[in-house]
Amino acid sequence: MAGVVLETLSWKKLIALGILLLLLLLSFFLIGGLVAPNPSNVMVVLGTKCLRKGSHMQEEWFIPFGGNEKCDSINSVDEDRVYDEGISANQIVFSFWLPYMRDGKQLDFSRWQQMLLTVMQLDIQYDPKFPMVKGNQYNCSLLAFFELGSLHYDYYLINVRVPVEPYKGINMEIGSLMDIWVIGIHQNGGFTKVWVSIKTAMFPIVLAVLIWFWRRIMMLTRPPNLLERTLFSLGIAMSLLNLPLEWLTLAVDMPFMLMINDIRQGIFYAMLLCFWIIFAGEHIMDQVERNRLKHYWKHLAAVIFGCSCLFIFELSERGVRLTNPFFSIWITDVGTKLALSFIILAGIAACSYFLFLCYMIFQVFRNISAKRTTLPSMSSARRKFYLGVIYRFKFLMISTLFCAALTVCFFIISQLNEGQWKFMDQDLNLEYTSAFFTGVFGMWNVYVIGLLCMYAPSHKNKPMETDETSNEEEVQLTHLPSETSSVQAFAAKAAAD
Amino acid sequence: MIKLKKCLDLQVVIILIWVLQSFVVNAMDMWWNLGVVGGAEVWRNQKVYILGAQPMCSQLKGLSLGQTKLCQMYHDHMPSIGRGAQLGIRECQYQFRFRRWNCTIIQGDSSVFGPVIEIASREASFTHAISAAGVVHAISRSCREGELASCGCSRALRPKDLDRDWIWGGCGDNIEYGYRFARAFVDVREREKNHPRHSAELSRMMMNLHNNEAGRRSVYNYAKVACKCHGVSGSCSLKTCWQQLPTFREIGDRLKERYDGAVESKFNKRGTKLVRKYKKYNKPTKEDLVYLDESPDYCVVNPKTGSLGTVGRECNKGSDGMDGCNLMCCGRGYNTFKRKLVERCNCRFVWCCQVKCKTCESIVDIHVCK
Incomplete structure (x- = not known):
């Protein structure tokens, strides 16, 4: 293994680079917290109960408000008019217009708002025939309604009918349905703007660093080793995630964007997990010659298996929604079981992955401490080699742990923040959830940039010895640990005797 | 000639008195009237509606001067206020159906519940709270129906006009608008006059303001927060929450509890604020009801207190x-x-x-x- 930039960099430069990256990281959090609004917002719409007349087979749309187009509506299903005119359940249509009026103005959706997810809430009046809870309304749980991956149009009109079929028993004993609420969740345009700007800014930067990294490797006389290739793929996955495809949604209807984003994110995290395994494996410092993918098949299989489980789950939820936005895998029993089994399998894969990873890191640390004891007796070149390996490993370990801890902390903060509702809190200006998203996104960008810079092969201070001698030394070195351990074992045995 | 002039004078005086009468609102005229059958019926009549809000608002019984002004400015809110008042009255009758005082409406009385409410009792505090809560509830609901023209949007700091506000950060929730409008509308009648320190009117005004606030908060504070996860693959990495309006029965139940634990109050030494009368009880919070006087005897008919027996x-x-x-x-x-x-x-x-x-x-x- 040749030296990397990290080892040859002076402390001054390293600190300067570290501070630069930290500042970049901080600015990501601040952009999210101060500039961007909350990632998504909600709109609660109460259905207007329109009356339909004429034949039931007629296809007809009912508009809840407006001048002449407004449908004939009733305020409540138990008002006098319903009894006087003999209105039947089949004549009532719940009509929703998204988005509704505000401040005397008819709002329209913007394509910046990216997606619309709706949930339905039914208000069912308490009936003494079905005593479940006291009170005048049942406490019904929410129903998933539909999900649109793109907000291409300005308005959406929703008509809901609850037709009654007495002979088939459809919609017969659901209780007295007073109201239907539709809760629409959309991404905020401001958040999209900030998010896309970050992506647009980061994409060329990461790409430039990636090209620089690859050129350095190409300049070497030897072919790139496994670690370098993995790092390069990690950079590609990051660039893929950075690619600001969202610009296209402003012009083209792309309902598959939600899925593409999920998949891009999945690829990146899978790559990151693979990278950690390979990095740890390449730093074990035992005599096994790795540098080949097939040595890691167990670990990588866990990652790939877990990810493909999640991918199938994604396809069967968001994928099906591309053709039927009302679909949800969770509504049928079989679907729920299927979805749960995929998630559990992915969870098992994740657990086994982490066990592998922990075991590998444990091996590395054991070998490091074994090496430490023998360091003084080594030749200077050898010592330098091992010190380099240990230093590289520790640096990555610390920075990864730092990133992971930051992610977890921010995730907890934003989750805690979300559940509470603040009443007329004027002075609160920090959006934790946005800060979490931009911050974590920026953090992995910084992480990847840092890795590509630090772990690129160095040109300075090339070892004096030729490759052959260093190889020779490596071979010699590999015998050392086993010898010492046998000596130690012997000593221990002697002591026990 | 002289006779004629006198006649004219008399006419002027009569007109003046008539004008004055139409402006001076009886102290106990209440806007709750809008909730009584016939109170807000005027609004259903489309013909009158076209004429404009001005004559309409002065026709409504029970509005104070400030409330009439608000009625003219926000005439589309009036049916909701009527519904809110009706909600409050119905809930009051439900909660007190087994009590000696059962929230009886006195037909033709502009204070709705009759002179018994003039006593600063627990019952008066409950009626104020429940009707204020009714208005918050009804306005928030109408907002969500897209029925009212002026329901606000977000209070985002950056963009200033509505369209950009909406695209940038979406619109805020409507319960808050309901709360604010109810505060303006319900409290304005209390704040119209200045009262001297230590006066009974001041203490009653403070009591009413406190109870109105308690009623409004009961809607806001008991709103349930519901959440939906919609992160990567529908995971909870991204969660959006909103408020569900509590049913009015729940609000009534809570306020009834507050009624049972209402705090008897009196002036502080300076005569500017209400404090609890007995130190052994807890200080009243903003959600608690306060009252000043003991309830009258509701057992027997008493024209003096207004008790119906x-x-x-x-x-x-x-x-x-x-x-x-x-x-x-x-x-x-x-x-x-x-x-x-x-x-x-x-x-x-x-x-x-x-x-x-x-x-x-x-x-x-x-x-x-x-």
């Missing part, structure tokens, strides 16, 4: 509670009648309308206070 009220023979015949009839005893009860039964249950039922008849004993 419990003669003729139905009571429950087996109960030990307030609805029991012993307590309800204040020991005067009761008469028992037989009544034929016609009920709908064996109903075929469809979610709306067309409920086909049989009618079942049964004979029950009714106990009525002497």
